[in-house]
Amino acid sequence: NAGVTQTPKFQVLKTGQSMTLQCAQDMNHEYMSWYRQDPGMGLRLIHYSVGAGITDQGEVPNGYNVSRSTTEDFPLRLLSAAPSQTSVYFCASSLRGFRGQGMSTLHFGNGTRLTVT
């Protein structure tokens, strides 16, 4: 199993450009999510999905769109990049959610470092 695969690893955009960050997992996980990591702020949830066809907003969703047409893929779209979106982006997946007891481990991809100039 490859686990969670993110592409690209690095990207530089100009303000106003659009792009899609790709994320795929081969573990048949229902839950997928996108986080951004900024210095001193930990990881913040952007969007998440609890299954194919279902997405919802996290803590910092503005400026980003997602879709979940298959169980495996969960792309993150930046429609009009802004310098404030310069960050490291992590995609993650888990077999199920984290409500209630029962172990559900979050698996991360290796991240995409995005710079918007």
Place this chain on the structure above:
Amino acid sequence: GIQVEQSPPDLILQEGANSTLRCNFSDSVNNLQWFHQNPWGQLINLFYIPSGTKQNGRLSATTVATERYSLLYISSSQTTDSGVYFCAVPNNNAGNMLTFGGGTRLMVKP
């Protein structure tokens, strides 16, 4: 939503020393996880520890859910322990997905 605070924010240790990292959270939880981010940026799950104590080699974790905190112990630290340690708990304002603390950045010197 739930607030998660970690302390200390930064920690420098000499190889072989022990350390304790703390995670405080503002509401009751039944799921808490610790992660390590290595210097190359990879995030690895260390512990699922909603309550009680678990040990994995030189690392152990204790969660006292009734008092809303968790501790991560690192004994006989090694340079490979360097990186950032995060705790995370479910956030009922975000579909009970995991909300992360700000992390503790650890540097272990040889």
